[in-house]
Amino acid sequence: MLAVDIGREFVRLALADLVGDIAARRDEPRKGGETPDELVASLAELTRELADEAGASVGDITLTVFGTPGIHDKETSSLQLAPNLPGWERTGAVELLAGVAAGAPYVVENDVDLAALGEGAYGYGQGVAHFALVWIGTGIGMGIVIDGRLYRGAQGAAGEISYLPVGEGDPLVNRGRGMLESVASADGVVALATRLGMRGVTSAKDVFDAARAGDPIADRVLATEADHIAHALAGVIAVLDPELVVLGGGIGVQAGDLLIGPVTDCLRDLVALRVPMIRASGLGTEAVLLGAMAVGLTTARDLVFERAVAQLPAG
Template sequence: MTSDRLAATRSGQGDLAGSRLRAASRRLILDQLGGVDALAQSELARRTGLSRTTVASVISELAAEGRVQRLEGVPAGRGRPPQLLQLRPQQGVAAALDLGHSHLSIALTDLSGTILAERRAALNVGASATVAIDFATDMLTALLDELPTRQRPDDLRSIVIGVPGPIDGHTGALRSGTILPGWVGMQPADEFAARLGRPVVLDNDANLGAIGELRYGRARGIRNLLYVKVSTGIGAGMVLEGKLYRGTRGTAGEIGHVQVSEDGALCRCGSRGCLETQASAEAALGVLSAAHGRAVTMDEALEIVRAGDPGAVRLFTDMGTAIGRVVAAVSANLDPELVVVGGPLVDDPGPLLDGFTAAVHRYTQPYVSSNLKVAGGVLGERAGLLGAIAMAVQAASAD
């Protein structure tokens, strides 16, 4: 190869690498602006890890394309107010669906993340995948049809769906047939896409809960987060350096199936003594129902605890302690800035959170514990739905 050809080849490779870096920088910035009201340029640089020069250059490019607009911030004392950056609202709709074990929630937003419509319905999701997917499709279609004429169903740009189970990152199938037995062998994203005629992104509900708290809740501005969801099961969503960590096959965070007792109760996964058998909502309702001689609902369980029933308070405290011990081990390995625990049974303040916080700090190494913050989630049962909204807005805005 002649020196001229070699130089040209190297130049071409450099141009390709530069264009890829530029595209990656654009995506990072659009991801951070998607689903938030507005950010200062300095905060955008901090969250993305990009230099201020790169951020300024990319923002100028996006502003020229009409994708980003500049706003004047509120003055904080003397001097000029900070300039804020915001995605310019575009024509289009993003859809977010949250499938729980016993409910379906759907929200439609514009591409700035403003909710246009939201609906929730009771649904036995685990009984039959076909029934659940058909029901969700019909509900989404009906909600789209109710939108004003300026936002029609044809404007649907992205769909993100959360499900209560681990998803194989290679096949798209649910990894556990015991969590949603009616979904065994299914590839839900493909099934939804076939019915809706559009690509669908599927993710675990704890992952989406982490994104929800990161974008709209307790963890805003945090780059290393451990989010723990306590519901029918127990799962964790992990954000490392601003990105979701899913593991090799998409099953990272299944802390509910860490064995905490060798001779404990049989778990639905087939093992004995899993954390879920001691500390999940299902376990708590079983204990309270036996104590009260009748079936106790989730709402009733919270009322009993809030009324100060000694046995219920002790039960919830012990649940928090059990979860906290497992999370302490995870925290020692991941070294997060913040641990957020959320779900329908978590009050702030409340005994479950108290037991959890004490255990995390007690059983985590002192050098980790001294800088580790623990807090209750602020989004409640909407954390997963709001995370799906943030992810759907990001996907639509990045098109």
């Protein structure tokens, strides 16, 4: 089976056998301004290269699982709420993905939902019945696991917490991004640091590195980020009552050591009962791909079994 993570800056692909052993793997930077057709053509070429490397053919791929930003609208075969993938909101765009693995069955899942499944299969979520993975990076989202199962909601949009009304208003909201995402994503962190007078800041990592070095402005940005995250989590905790909250994404992983303490302290004043355990994901950039593997292996094994049964002689 083939697992594909389509991110804002990278695409990651892994080709695995039905045991789960990875036969070939590739991480490639994305080209700016790609159309859906161009991205699919690039993925198809990478898939052919992986198959060659594994000593197989594209036709041997049983199933492909794609992790993408946004929500897969099955009625229009498009991606909604995915501003980092321009053009995919058009009707029929998702159907282009069928060309990546030569028409074999494929599944399209929200990338943060897959990250939550990856956390449940390989990370801190193992054995935890109720948990949420909160993704904080170039975008913000949440994957929800209830009774050990992914919760998608009526429209597949459960966990779109980027639209929570947390934080002050910001022009980024008018560019298709929700209020929380506009202030607490990587761009929001950089924007706040710049407004407060930090020089030469080009990434959220720059800000958090400066906070570790004791920069007072970076400390203010960190405190504000922790406050935004805590207020968002207070709403999540009040509704879902999770045992565990895992912080993922670039900020959640890279700055988890800086954020967990202040977020937990703030939550003690915001929630009615015990604050759930909060952890920074140990899966890093692999979370979405591992979630796609977890989904794909189960489904691919079922497909192979069904085909084998169908070929048995009658009687």
